[in-house]
Amino acid sequence: MIKNDNIKITTNDLCVFYDEKQALFDVNISINEKETTALIGPSGCGKSTLLRCFNRMNDTIENCVVKGNINIDNANVNNPEIDVVQLRTKIGMVFQKPNPFPKSIFDNVAYGPKIHGMAKNKLELEEIVEKSLKQAGLWSEVKDRLSQPGTSLSGGQQQRLCIARAIAVRPEIILMDEPCSALDPIATANIEELMDELKKEFTIIIVTHNMQQAARVSKNTAFFHLGKLIELGPTDQIFTNPKLEKTQDYITGRYG
Numbered sequence: 001m002i003k004n005d006n007i008k009i010t011t012n013d014l015c016v017f018y019d020e021k022q023a024l025f026d027v028n029i030s031i032n033e034k035e036t037t038a039l040i041g042p043s044g045c046g047k048s049t050l051l052r053c054f055n056r057m058n059d060t061i062e063n064c065v066v067k068g069n070i071n072i073d074n075a076n077v078n079n080p081e082i083d084v085v086q087l088r089t090k091i092g093m094v095f096q097k098p099n100p101f102p103k104s105i106f107d108n109v110a111y112g113p114k115i116h117g118m119a120k121n122k123l124e125l126e127e128i129v130e131k132s133l134k135q136a137g138l139w140s141e142v143k144d145r146l147s148q149p150g151t152s153l154s155g156g157q158q159q160r161l162c163i164a165r166a167i168a169v170r171p172e173i174i175l176m177d178e179p180c181s182a183l184d185p186i187a188t189a190n191i192e193e194l195m196d197e198l199k200k201e202f203t204i205i206i207v208t209h210n211m212q213q214a215a216r217v218s219k220n221t222a223f224f225h226l227g228k229l230i231e232l233g234p235t236d237q238i239f240t241n242p243k244l245e246k247t248q249d250y251i252t253g254r255y256g
Contacts, residue, residue: 008033008173008203009054014068016049016058023049025227026068031220036195036204038214038235041224041250047207050224051175054205055091056084072173089116092166092202096178098158100150100165105142108150108161109133112169128168135201136164137194156187163194167202174198176206180213192217211251215239223247 009031016024024046031037039047049058056077058064070077077087089112101108109129112118119125129146133139138160142153150161159179166174176195180188195204195217208214214221214235221238223231223246231238231247242248249255 006033007031008072009205010069010071011050011053012069012071014050014053014066014070016046016053016067017065018061019063023227024053027229029222029229029232031203031205033203034199034201035219036199036206036217038218038221039205039207039224040209040211040214040221041230042255043209045224046227047224048177049227051093051177051205051207054173054175055088055093056082057093059084089169090171091173091175092169092171093175094159094162094166094177094179097182098155098162100153100158100161103150104147105133105150105153105161106146109164109168112165116169118169132164132168133161135167135198136160137190137197138164154187156183156190159183159187159191160194163191163198167198171202173203173205176204178207178209181209188213211239223250225250 007030011027011029014024014027015022027050039050041047052058053066053070054072054077058066066078101111103111106129109132110125113125113128119128130139133142138157141157150158153161180191183191192213195206198204206217218235220233221235222229223238225246231242231244238247239251242251
């Protein structure tokens with residue numbers, strides 16, 4: 001278990017079912033604030049299901065039932081009285097494939113701050129957009145074409161635009177579900193470099209199949225297999241000296 005007083009998220013006996021099929025079994029995990037935690041494991045092991053529990057995206061799946069507790073800052077996010085819109089403002093999400101809105105680059109980033117009333121006037125909105133694009137490492141590339149469609153950008157730029165969109169509403173947590181799997185190596189390196197900057201301000205949880213990526217970007221790593229959390233610990237320890245044979249077998253490519 002990771003020992004740290006700075007815990008942002010904990011789950012207690014978290015189970016998830018899709019109809020009769022159980023996707024997660026009694027997951028107990030602690031995730032530290034302003035660090036990057038990687039979730040690794042074979043396809044179908046429950047990584048993305050866990051990620052979607054944190055911002056209650058599983059609510060949108062009709063046959064999905066979540067049991068157990070998820071506490072973020074000691075508040076249970078599964079409490080029926082929780083405002084899901086507010087929760088998702090606090091928790092940004094970046095998906096596997098870049099998904100810019102069919103709007104201009106400016107409006108992609110301005111959308112969240114606008115609907116949440118974060119800017120009193122156009123100048124404040126422009127400042128939020130500029131700051132978010134700078135944090136996403138995209139400002140210098142797009143500052144002269146903010147009125148062009150977000151879809152006109154390259155794949156890597158689109159993904160950074162989606163990150164800018166996510167951070168524009170000043171979330172505390174960023175969930176990333178295989179954010180580089182559709183990108184080339186240069187764009188991937190840009191996103192990884194960006195994550196290194198963002199963790200100073202945000203708690204980041206990344207699902208990745210790429211173990212080299214997990215080793216590069218994360219401070220802590222959680223290994224899942226068949227819906228169970230097998231091992232959680234500092235990334236360097238998980239990759240060089242895991243405590244369990246099952247983790248060792250996965251890291252060394254014996255299965256996956």
